[in-house]
Amino acid sequence: MALLGRIWNTAKSMFVGHSITLREMFTTPITVFYPEEKPPMERGSRSVPVLKVNEGTGLLNCVSCGLCERSCPPSCIKIEQALDAKGDRQSWPEAFELNLSHCMVCNLCVEACPFDALEMADVVELCSYQVQDLIFDKQQLAEIWKTSRSLRVANGERL
Ligand code: SF4
Numbered sequence: 001m002a003l004l005g006r007i008w009n010t011a012k013s014m015f016v017g018h019s020i021t022l023r024e025m026f027t028t029p030i031t032v033f034y035p036e037e038k039p040p041m042e043r044g045s046r047s048v049p050v051l052k053v054n055e056g057t058g059l060l061n062c063v064s065c066g067l068c069e070r071s072c073p074p075s076c077i078k079i080e081q082a083l084d085a086k087g088d089r090q091s092w093p094e095a096f097e098l099n100l101s102h103c104m105v106c107n108l109c110v111e112a113c114p115f116d117a118l119e120m121a122d123v124v125e126l127c128s129y130q131v132q133d134l135i136f137d138k139q140q141l142a143e144i145w146k147t148s149r150s151l152r153v154a155n156g157e158r159l
């Protein structure tokens with residue numbers, strides 16, 4: 001009886017296994033040949049915090065208040081506030097640097113910004129073997145924002 005039971009279990013598992021293989025042969029695959037094929041990113045995907053540009057003026061929304069820098073747990077944002085000739089502080093950043101190699105994509109900087117100047121972009125192809133390539137300045141962050149499909153709000157509507 002034990003032998004018959006083992007034969008039955010073997011035949012059953014072979015049938016189940018082959019039926020799954022047969023079913024998958026006629027199912028559209030969900031895998032893609034990346035990087036030749038690029039599946040669309042889900043809306044709201046986060047990869048890197050980037051600087052938003054005011055589409056009317058072409059200037060950054062950032063006023064260099066430093067809240068994002070202070071709210072970043074791994075300290076990957078560095079801001080240098082602009083100064084005028086007399087040394088008075090100006091309301092834009094002279095330098096804004098983000099070290100993506102330290103970023104944990106937590107979104108805290110975006111939430112801390114009271115001026116809607118930061119946004120998480122959905123650009124994922126930023127990897128590099130050189131850490132130096134993962135340090136972005138304000139121009140680079142603004143350029144990534146322009147090409148990303150982040151959840152943008154304009155005239156009260158999400159684009
Ligand atoms: S997403 Fe998080 S870790 Fe990355 S820069 Fe913003 S606060 Fe820092």
Ligand code: SF4
Nearest residue numbers: 062063065066068113
């Ligand atoms: S919190 Fe916003 S406005 Fe303030 S420095 Fe950061 S990005 Fe600029």
